[in-house]
Amino acid sequence: MVVTFNRAVRTLRRSGTRDAGERFIQLILLVCAVSSIFAIFLIIVFVFSQGVPFLAEAGLGFLTTSVWLPADSFAAGTWGIFPIILGSLIVTLGAVAIGAPLGIACAVFLAEIAPPAVRRLLVPSVSALAGVPSVVYGFFALLVIVPWIRGQFGGFGTSILACWIILSVMILPTIISVSTDAVRAVPREYKEGSLAMGATRWQTIRSVLIPAASSGIMASVILGMGRAIGETMAVLLVAGNSVTIPGSIFAPVSTLTATIALEMGYATGAHQQALFAMGVVLFVFILILTGLANLASRRRVTF
Amino acid sequence: MSGEIEISVKNLNLWFGNFQALKNVNIDIPKNAVTALIGPSGCGKSTFIKTLDRMNDLVDNVKFTGEVIYKGRNILNSDTDVVALRKEIGMVFQKPNPFPKSIFDNVAYGPRVHGIRDKKALNEIVERSLKGAAIWDEVKDRLNESALRLSGGQQQRLCIARLLAVEPDVLLMDEPASALDPIATSKIEDLIYELKKEYTIIIVTHNMQQAARVSSHTAFFFLGELVEYASTIDLFERPREKKTEDYVTGKFG
Numbered sequence: 182m183v184v185t186f187n188r189a190v191r192t193l194r195r196s197g198t199r200d201a202g203e204r205f206i207q208l209i210l211l212v213c214a215v216s217s218i219f220a221i222f223l224i225i226v227f228v229f230s231q232g233v234p235f236l237a238e239a240g241l242g243f244l245t246t247s248v249w250l251p252a253d254s255f256a257a258g259t260w261g262i263f264p265i266i267l268g269s270l271i272v273t274l275g276a277v278a279i280g281a282p283l284g285i286a287c288a289v290f291l292a293e294i295a296p297p298a299v300r301r302l303l304v305p306s307v308s309a310l311a312g313v314p315s316v317v318y319g320f321f322a323l324l325v326i327v328p329w330i331r332g333q334f335g336g337f338g339t340s341i342l343a344c345w346i347i348l349s350v351m352i353l354p355t356i357i358s359v360s361t362d363a364v365r366a367v368p369r370e371y372k373e374g375s376l377a378m379g380a381t382r383w384q385t386i387r388s389v390l391i392p393a394a395s396s397g398i399m400a401s402v403i404l405g406m407g408r409a410i411g412e413t414m415a416v417l418l419v420a421g422n423s424v425t426i427p428g429s430i431f432a433p434v435s436t437l438t439a440t441i442a443l444e445m446g447y448a449t450g451a452h453q454q455a456l457f458a459m460g461v462v463l464f465v466f467i468l469i470l471t472g473l474a475n476l477a478s479r480r481r482v483t484f
Numbered sequence: 485m486s487g488e489i490e491i492s493v494k495n496l497n498l499w500f501g502n503f504q505a506l507k508n509v510n511i512d513i514p515k516n517a518v519t520a521l522i523g524p525s526g527c528g529k530s531t532f533i534k535t536l537d538r539m540n541d542l543v544d545n546v547k548f549t550g551e552v553i554y555k556g557r558n559i560l561n562s563d564t565d566v567v568a569l570r571k572e573i574g575m576v577f578q579k580p581n582p583f584p585k586s587i588f589d590n591v592a593y594g595p596r597v598h599g600i601r602d603k604k605a606l607n608e609i610v611e612r613s614l615k616g617a618a619i620w621d622e623v624k625d626r627l628n629e630s631a632l633r634l635s636g637g638q639q640q641r642l643c644i645a646r647l648l649a650v651e652p653d654v655l656l657m658d659e660p661a662s663a664l665d666p667i668a669t670s671k672i673e674d675l676i677y678e679l680k681k682e683y684t685i686i687i688v689t690h691n692m693q694q695a696a697r698v699s700s701h702t703a704f705f706f707l708g709e710l711v712e713y714a715s716t717i718d719l720f721e722r723p724r725e726k727k728t729e730d731y732v733t734g735k736f737g
Binding site: 374 | 567
């Protein structure tokens, strides 16, 4: 497609209508940009059109009550997704609490400490980590982490802890790659200035590099959080998917994404609309996170 | 050469990979004086001063032989504590590089990393250092403002103040005024004149008038070799080498 595109451009150039060629390219790029935005826009409209009427009917109780007994008609069901929202938040925040320090440390290592040979090995490995399908992560967690938790701590093994462990690994590539770029983007002069005054390498990293890269690091953590809250397949396999308020980190939990994925197949009527309403809730969460990420990366670098 | 010697360099050779950047350099740097290093771009003068505080260590594939004797020790030895060395031999860079912190925190950075936490002690160090770098009067009312809001010349003097705060003995200056306007440059030069009473200063410069104005000794580097080293007056008015004469009279450069 690129080849045809180039040929089209060359043809236009040869015919001496360079301006027309430029305009043609601009038009094509505009169409590409608009079509992707249009697709997102359509999805949003669809999810909201299905979900918002249900939200209006169920009211605030949908978000704050804890009994989830879906049915085909509104009157026959009990609609409380508080445990599911709570589950999503617990699973996400825990995964970030574990994954962020690891990822940031790894990023600093890659950007500042690793010798070139190690970097050449690690950077592709991190990218490979990002390329593993989430169902593979989930399957691995189900076969390895869940039995381990069952053996060590009792219970079913499918639990908050299992979600934390697997999700923290899954968000690592995002956090590492964005944070590494942020640390590498810190002007070399800052580092030299610090070292030239007799600061150690660690003091330089801690007092100059990380603060100077903090906005990018913050953005990486929020992007990782977005990945964690949106992750469906791996969580679905190891969460246990019980709509109750979990009593401990070894208890099963359900999340917005996993519940939608599990129930959408057979849901009809009001139940289906309720799932779309959960989609709206999820969408709002992600919108907030994206907004925070933008805010963080745009923040002026002063510390 | 009369007077005390601060740094004595013997048979210094330095390579970046296969490229030899310094060729058998021998030079004695006098204490409490300004020594200027001049020469065309790529002649090794910046590489030379970065050897004196081992900042070249940051470059991959760097190798060196020879001796740099400072306080009776060869600082090129692999067992040299480069962190301690850089506390004594500080560097001012070509481009002012204040940290994106407040003016106060920039100057307090060095003392803090060297373990001074006491607020009162830090206040005193910051004031003394800013006065020493002749910038106190301009910034004393806005110490908590970001250093990045200062002008280029002020930033460079702040960087000098930041360096003075760790109480070094030697100041290395790598073209400290090349990014500044003439007024800011003359302020830096006045400052250098004041600082040499207490510090040994080595300044790399492209500007021969600047070398003539601020230094007592001048070394001319060309293609990694130290071509000529003499008192500044002799080097500019009675150069011994043809190459030096051509350079200082502007035939090439």
